[in-house]
Amino acid sequence: MSKTAQxxxxxxxxxxxxxxxxxxxxxxxxxxxxxxEDAAQEKYYLLEMFPYPSGRIHMGHVRNYSIxxxxxxxxxxxxxxxxxxxxxxxxxLPAENAALKxxxxxxxxxxxxxxxxxxxxxxxxLSYDWDxxxxxxxxxxxxxxxxxxxxxxxxxxxxxxxxxxxxxxxxATVLARxxxxxxxxxxxxxxxxxxxxxxxxxxxxxxxxxxxxxxxQLSGWxxxxxxxxxxxxxxxxxxxxxxxVEDEEEKITIFTTRPDTIYGVTFxxxxxxxxxxxxxxxxxxxxxxxRAFVEQTLVEKQxxxxxxxxxxxxxxxxxxxxxxFTNERVPIYVANFVLMEYxxxxxxxxxxxxxxxxxxxxxxxxxxxxxxxxEKKVDSERLDSENMESAWEGDGIxxxxxxxxxxxxxxxxxxxxxxxxxxxxxxxxxTYRLRDWGISRQRYWGTPIPVIHCDTCGVVPVPAEQLPxxxxxxxxxxxxxxxxxxxxxxxxxxxxxxxQPAQRETDTMDTFMESSWYFARYTSPRTDAPLDKEAxxxxxxxxxxxxxxxxxxxxxxxxxxxxxxLRDLEYLSVDEPFNNLLTQGMVIKDxxxxxxxxxxxxxxxxxxxxxxxxTVRLFSLFAAPPERDLEWNAQGVEGSFRFxxxxxxxxxxxxxxxxxYEREREREGGAEEASFSxxxxxxxxxxxxxxTHQTIQRVTESIETxxxxxxxxxxxxxLVNQITVATGDGAKQPVEDAVLREALQTVVMLLFPMVPHFxxxxxxxxxxxxxxxxxxxxxxxxxxxxxxxxxxxxxxxGKVRSRLxxxxxxxxxxxxxxxxxxxxxxxxxSDKTVKKIIVVKGKLxxxxx
RNA sequence: GCCCGGAUGGCGGAACUGGUAGACGCAAGGGACUUAAAAUCCCUCGGUUCUUGUAACUGUGCGAGUUCGAUUCUCGCUCCGGGCACCA
Numbered sequence: 017m018s019k020t021a022q023x024x025x026x027x028x029x030x031x032x033x034x035x036x037x038x039x040x041x042x043x044x045x046x047x048x049x050x051x052x053e054d055a056a057q058e059k060y061y062l063l064e065m066f067p068y069p070s071g072r073i074h075m076g077h078v079r080n081y082s083i084x085x086x087x088x089x090x091x092x093x094x095x096x097x098x099x100x101x102x103x104x105x106x107x108x109l110p111a112e113n114a115a116l117k118x119x120x121x122x123x124x125x126x127x128x129x130x131x132x133x134x135x136x137x138x139x140x141x142l143s144y145d146w147d148x149x150x151x152x153x154x155x156x157x158x159x160x161x162x163x164x165x166x167x168x169x170x171x172x173x174x175x176x177x178x179x180x181x182x183x184x185x186x187x188a189t190v191l192a193r194x195x196x197x198x199x200x201x202x203x204x205x206x207x208x209x210x211x212x213x214x215x216x217x218x219x220x221x222x223x224x225x226x227x228x229x230x231x232x233q234l235s236g237w238x239x240x241x242x243x244x245x246x247x248x249x250x251x252x253x254x255x256x257x258x259x260x261v262e263d264e265e266e267k268i269t270i271f272t273t274r275p276d277t278i279y280g281v282t283f284x285x286x287x288x289x290x291x292x293x294x295x296x297x298x299x300x301x302x303x304x305x306x307r308a309f310v311e312q313t314l315v316e317k318q319x320x321x322x323x324x325x326x327x328x329x330x331x332x333x334x335x336x337x338x339x340x341f342t343n344e345r346v347p348i349y350v351a352n353f354v355l356m357e358y359x360x361x362x363x364x365x366x367x368x369x370x371x372x373x374x375x376x377x378x379x380x381x382x383x384x385x386x387x388x389x390x391e392k393k394v395d396s397e398r399l400d401s402e403n404m405e406s407a408w409e410g411d412g413i414x415x416x417x418x419x420x421x422x423x424x425x426x427x428x429x430x431x432x433x434x435x436x437x438x439x440x441x442x443x444x445x446x447t448y449r450l451r452d453w454g455i456s457r458q459r460y461w462g463t464p465i466p467v468i469h470c471d472t473c474g475v476v477p478v479p480a481e482q483l484p485x486x487x488x489x490x491x492x493x494x495x496x497x498x499x500x501x502x503x504x505x506x507x508x509x510x511x512x513x514x515x516q517p518a519q520r521e522t523d524t525m526d527t528f529m530e531s532s533w534y535f536a537r538y539t540s541p542r543t544d545a546p547l548d549k550e551a552x553x554x555x556x557x558x559x560x561x562x563x564x565x566x567x568x569x570x571x572x573x574x575x576x577x578x579x580x581x582l583r584d585l586e587y588l589s590v591d592e593p594f595n596n597l598l599t600q601g602m603v604i605k606d607x608x609x610x611x612x613x614x615x616x617x618x619x620x621x622x623x624x625x626x627x628x629x630x631t632v633r634l635f636s637l638f639a640a641p642p643e644r645d646l647e648w649n650a651q652g653v654e655g656s657f658r659f660x661x662x663x664x665x666x667x668x669x670x671x672x673x674x675x676x677y678e679r680e681r682e683r684e685g686g687a688e689e690a691s692f693s694x695x696x697x698x699x700x701x702x703x704x705x706x707x708t709h710q711t712i713q714r715v716t717e718s719i720e721t722x723x724x725x726x727x728x729x730x731x732x733x734x735l736v737n738q739i740t741v742a743t744g745d746g747a748k749q750p751v752e753d754a755v756l757r758e759a760l761q762t763v764v765m766l767l768f769p770m771v772p773h774f775x776x777x778x779x780x781x782x783x784x785x786x787x788x789x790x791x792x793x794x795x796x797x798x799x800x801x802x803x804x805x806x807x808x809x810x811x812x813x814g815k816v817r818s819r820l821x822x823x824x825x826x827x828x829x830x831x832x833x834x835x836x837x838x839x840x841x842x843x844x845x846s847d848k849t850v851k852k853i854i855v856v857k858g859k860l861x862x863x864x865x
Numbered sequence: 866g867c868c869c870g871g872a873u874g875g876c877g878g879a880a881c882u883g884g885u886a887g888a889c890g891c892a893a894g895g896g897a898c899u900u901a902a903a904a905u906c907c908c909u910c911g912g913u914u915c916u917u918g919u920a921a922c923u924g925u926g927c928g929a930g931u932u933c934g935a936u937u938c939u940c941g942c943u944c945c946g947g948g949c950a951c952c953a
Contacts, residue, residue, distance in 0.1 A: 243868070244869080326951090352951090357952090358953075359953065365953090371951095447952080665905090726889085727888085729890090744906090814932095814934040815934090816885060818919075851933085862884080
């Protein structure tokens with residue numbers, strides 16, 4: 017088994033092309049990263065956000081997947097059973113656009129891209145279990161999504177309703193909010209119009225509270241993302257309260273988070289879409305002007321869609337209602353700033369304590385009545401309608417509020433809600449900003465929604481045994497007008513219940529649906545059900561999830577929601593999908609995000625052919641910590657390449673120490689790693705041995721605490737520099753083989769997760785045939801890292817004046833004395849009185865004079 | 866407007882729990898090797914001043930404060946980035 021000197025491979029240059037091809041083939045052939053459930057081994061599920069197959073990989077992918085691969089390989093070396101899968105978020109609009117433009121079918125376009133990008137990812141040497149690859153556009157994926165959809169439909173968590181959507185007439189499709197730019201379609205620049213139409217919704221609001229509460233469990237998530245989600249869900253607690261309309265049967269229900277200001281109500285504002293508006297004005301002289309106002313506002317609202325806040329406008333309806341607390345008569349207005357989608361679409365207006373109401377009151381000459389006085393104000397500073405220049409929105413003490421006078425805001429809120437409840441005109445109420453999730457899209461390249469519309473039976477689910485509902489047609493779907501609705505053989509179908517002619521649903525699902533559960537599907541990607549419960553039980557939750565912060569809200573919220581849905585459908589048993597989340601920064605160049613329009617795009621493919629995957633990986637890890645933006649720098653890449661070459665030469669120059677070791681091993685009949693006693697080492701050997709172990713400590717801690725690979729790499733560079741000096745021409749003493757061997761092997765092992773081909777090759781070069789993936793990650797000896805000597809800084813009045821070299825363990829008094837005896841210190845303190853001396857053990861002495 | 870981040874040499878970035886600011890790399894300058902270049906190796910490298918050294922002063926966006934001591938903690942600003950944006 018052992019080698020002789022002649023058998024050691026000889027290299028001159030670092031031939032990355034040959035090395036990378038060799039190991040990639042090896043990993044593929046031996047399925048090195050294929051995993052299965054193994055109860056005996058601790059699992060680690062590492063996941064990077066899967067890519068959209070747009071055509072080629074970009075630098076963002078390179079960075080994301082390099083970071084992930086380091087963690088995967090590191091965890092394997094730590095002995096974990098690592099699940100590290102990859103797949104494709106393969107449905108989406110770009111495929112359809114490409115189809116329209118080039119006459120290629122979206123499926124063909126998508127699968128070609130996948131094939132190309134898979135090659136590119138493999139060329140990066142990423143350690144995926146490729147047997148688990150999934151593409152969401154594959155019927156074997158989306159059929160299970162359709163099944164889950166039907167199960168949710170049955171549970172009442174999916175429903176259909178008519179709502180106002182952003183509609184582009186030219187594209188004949190609904191646009192998502194983020195696809196409307198300045199009120200125009202992002203694709204054709206056509207003015208977007210509001211349109212009422214039916215769509216399918218998921219009841220995410222049923223889970224709003226749990227989605228909010230469970231955020232507290234996500235200690236492994238960046239605080240920033242948790243905050244964004246909390247704000248997005250936007251829970252508000254307050255009072256829902258009825259205001260009786262004068263001379264009508266109707267009541268107006270309002271929602272307020274400030275019940276303590278209810279005695280300050282001076283008018284009522286309704287949203288233009290409020291259902292009561294029509295009734296209130298019907299047949300009155302205000303009917304015409306109010307109608308005109310409503311219509312104009314609706315048009316403006318659409319146009320302003322993404323713009324700045326428009327000026328506040330409103331109009332009096334001519335009607336009044338009664339404040340149930342005061343029985344006061346309050347005029348009812350319709351106002352452009354009241355949202356129908358939030359709360360009840362009706363707002364009690366308290367100009368003294370709400371800035372919007374204040375501005376509105378100023379404009380229309382409505383009274384301002386302060387009822388909450390800020391605390392600790394002298395009488396002359398009390399708020400009154402005369403002296404107020406803006407609303408006071410803070411808490412305070414109630415005044416002019418009947419029986420509630422003198423109560424602080426917090427108590428008053430409770431008391432007022434209680435009062436409303438006992439009197440029967442209101443109760444505590446909770447409102448969320450979060451809305452139900454509209455999943456209908458009038459597009460072709462998505463998962464067909466598996467229902468049938470029958471004139472007699474209504475909405476009929478497609479029977480489970482008829483799933484999947486396949487996307488029809490091998491030809492390119494022409495036009496973009498509800499493509500599935502143009503394929504008669506697709507949508508004309510008999511009703512499964514009554515057999516009468518019926519129509520299939522022709523909407524497809526939002527592509528966020530597929531990415532909401534793919535992480536679970538990876539645990540059993542080929543199983544004949546949505547999930548295999550045992551596999552899910554073993555692997556979930558994801559231990560570490562990595563991706564761009566741009567998905568902080570939608571994708572991550574939907575994935576959390578789906579986890580809870582799948583849990584309640586009893587497919588899995590975790591509450592949260594991702595225990596730890598790492599949001600990596602963008603890759604930028606010349607201070608700006610890489611984009612075609614800016615012409616600052618760097619193609620990873622070219623870089624890999626020029627320098628090799630290992631260099632590209634190394635640079636993207638070294639240039640910045642993962643969570644920060646990474647400024648791309650071509651010269652920096654060159655530097656990383658130089659470093660690898662330096663290590664390569666260093667190994668070759670010192671291969672003697674391995675050959676000698678082989679001979680020794682042969683002679684001693686295969687003895688294990690030679691151990692050496694610290695005491696016998698020369699100072700130079702001791703120093704290198706210490707540095708080796710300090711580096712192990714530093715690299716391990718950099719990875720463990722926050723994945724700061726940049727400092728880990730810097731640490732290895734320092735070790736390499738030290739080995740170079742110790743073995744170079746200028747070295748005073750020769751280095752012991754065993755010490756040198758340990759140092760060099762450590763470099764190879766520590767760098768392996770980052771530059772795997774390179775290290776595996778060197779590992780073989782120095783005589784091992786084992787895969788580094790399963791080599792035990794090196795551990796450091798606390799004995800070895802100890803310093804014999806410490807540098808103690810001596811300060812006078814906090815300024816560094818001198819440094820002392822002392823042996824480790826020198827006691828405080830001794831150090832103090834040495835400091836006071838130091839010539840350079842004497843210079844500073846001789847003519848002054850020493851007031852105080854502070855000694856920090858092992859660090860410094862500060863003399864205060 | 867509100868809520869989060871961030872600001873350190875020419876550049877990317879280090880700095881444990883308040884204790885040597887600038888690790889590591891890039892760029893730049895100088896030198897060695899070479900007929901020459903590339904590659905490689907060595908030296909210098911925050912600023913200012915001088916008496917050129919184990920020198921002094923100054924320096925982590927700006928201004929205060931706490932402390933023997935602040936890049937680090939507190940308060941007040943400025944600028945940059947991100948998220949939300951009439952949410953009652």
